[in-house]
Amino acid sequence: MAARTRSKHRLADGTPLRELVRVEEGRIAARVFTDPEIYQLELERIFLRCWLAVAHESEIPHPGDYVTRRMGEDPVIVVRDREGQIHVLLNSCTHRGAEVCRVSRGNAREFVCPYHGYRFHLDGELAGAPAHEWAYDQQFDRKAFTLHRARVGTYGGLIFATWDVSAPPLEEYLGDMRWYLDLLLKRTEGGVEVVGAPHRWIIEANWKTGADNFIGDGLHTFMTHRYAIELGVLPNDPLIGWFGWHISVGRGHGVAIVGAPERIPLPPYLGLPQELWPLLERALTDAQRRILERTATVHGTVFPNLSLLNTTTIATEEGMPRVPFLTLRVWIPLGPHRMEILSWFLVEKEGPEWYKEASRKNYERTFGLTGTFEEDDADIWVSLTRANRGAFARKYHVFNYEMGLHRQPRPRTEWPGPGEAYWGDYCEANQRTFWAQWRRLMTEDRG
Numbered sequence: 001m002a003a004r005t006r007s008k009h010r011l012a013d014g015t016p017l018r019e020l021v022r023v024e025e026g027r028i029a030a031r032v033f034t035d036p037e038i039y040q041l042e043l044e045r046i047f048l049r050c051w052l053a054v055a056h057e058s059e060i061p062h063p064g065d066y067v068t069r070r071m072g073e074d075p076v077i078v079v080r081d082r083e084g085q086i087h088v089l090l091n092s093c094t095h096r097g098a099e100v101c102r103v104s105r106g107n108a109r110e111f112v113c114p115y116h117g118y119r120f121h122l123d124g125e126l127a128g129a130p131a132h133e134w135a136y137d138q139q140f141d142r143k144a145f146t147l148h149r150a151r152v153g154t155y156g157g158l159i160f161a162t163w164d165v166s167a168p169p170l171e172e173y174l175g176d177m178r179w180y181l182d183l184l185l186k187r188t189e190g191g192v193e194v195v196g197a198p199h200r201w202i203i204e205a206n207w208k209t210g211a212d213n214f215i216g217d218g219l220h221t222f223m224t225h226r227y228a229i230e231l232g233v234l235p236n237d238p239l240i241g242w243f244g245w246h247i248s249v250g251r252g253h254g255v256a257i258v259g260a261p262e263r264i265p266l267p268p269y270l271g272l273p274q275e276l277w278p279l280l281e282r283a284l285t286d287a288q289r290r291i292l293e294r295t296a297t298v299h300g301t302v303f304p305n306l307s308l309l310n311t312t313t314i315a316t317e318e319g320m321p322r323v324p325f326l327t328l329r330v331w332i333p334l335g336p337h338r339m340e341i342l343s344w345f346l347v348e349k350e351g352p353e354w355y356k357e358a359s360r361k362n363y364e365r366t367f368g369l370t371g372t373f374e375e376d377d378a379d380i381w382v383s384l385t386r387a388n389r390g391a392f393a394r395k396y397h398v399f400n401y402e403m404g405l406h407r408q409p410r411p412r413t414e415w416p417g418p419g420e421a422y423w424g425d426y427c428e429a430n431q432r433t434f435w436a437q438w439r440r441l442m443t444e445d446r447g
């Protein structure tokens with residue numbers, strides 16, 4: 001048994017997984033971003049165990065509505081049945097494994113496999129197969145061929161699913177991150193809704209580059225997005241990303257709530273339209289409201305691969321009102337050196353039309369598929385993946401995650417929210433939280 005346990009913690013060449021992720025010293029080996037063996041372990045130890053965001057309820061409002069997504073590399077159908085219940089089904093026929101649904105969204109009465117015509121109800125149960133009484137000698141046990149069903153949970157309209165029957169309930173999994181998700185998803189009574197279909201595209205970068213950036217990388221803004229500063233879209237101030245709170249929420253989740261130095265004026269509540277202020281004041285606690293009052297950007301990651309961004313820092317068009325936009329994205333693994341990005345634009349249901357329009361444009365020009373900021377980031381993540389897949393880098397190269405290593409979290413009297421809060425978003429505490437959780441799952445002894 002000891003030998004088996006030991007081998008679980010080591011890669012094929014004998015390297016202990018623990019040695020690659022030394023968060024206590026602020027050191028992460030380059031290998032974790034590019035190694036095919038590590039990638040295969042992640043699919044089993046992270047993507048089979050965690051709660052994964054797959055859709056938002058507003059994408060499938062009516063009975064029969066569905067979207068197709070991925071949990072890790074496994075394709076799933078997220079569907080609302082006739083009773084309104086949401087199911088997440090493995091998109092693979094129980095007969096011979098063809099995808100039973102071949103389009104990204106739609107409305108269906110049932111799913112019919114295009115290979116042999118097996119038909120499935122919206123809850124995944126097998127409805128029948130052509131000529132089954134003859135073909136299967138009347139011995140056909142339909143119940144035994146239900147599509148694989150994941151556990152489903154929702155929070156603030158977001159739909160999560162997990163394959164792990166022993167995973168904690170979603171609320172417990174999200175833990176204190178719920179308090180911060182409420183700031184974005186539940187700040188008005190009606191909450192937010194997805195507009196249109198998510199943008200989706202594939203880049204040649206490891207999935208963790210996105211999760212690691214969004215969870216707490218305040219420092220890259222001034223360099224990676226430098227051209228925006230030179231164009232005057234962002235203030236030319238090296239402290240633009242510093243002025244805020246960097247909060248490690250635990251369980252691998254982290255968030256940053258960034259304002260601006262006093263000399264830079266900020267609109268109240270990220271620039272949300274005044275019509276929404278009374279709703280905000282009703283929906284949020286006093287502490288949450290005070291936090292949003294002088295905030296320009298909220299960014300973060302829910303472990304492992306859901307990230308969020310709500311920002312008003314970016315001015316896009318002269319004469320246009322300065323309004324924030326909210327995007328959620330998932331970093332879907334498609335191999336050690338490739339991911340698909342799914343990026344949703346969301347907006348408050350109760351928001352006035354002019355705001356919804358201005359907010360969407362702001363998103364599309366910056367963080368949508370053709371968004372300029374998006375392209376800045378993707379270029380770097382692709383280069384990071386490319387630069388570290390060679391034999392030398394994989395064996396010897398180690399990254400520096402020391403930023404803020406010796407900084408102490410501030411007391412609750414200074415920061416009213418849950419989690420370990422650090423002053424200043426130039427800090428890598430959140431990244432270390434992410435990697436500590438990654439290491440925990442990758443080395444956990446289970447069954």
Ligand SMILES: [Fe+2]
Binds near residue numbers: 221373
């Ligand atoms: Fe960026």
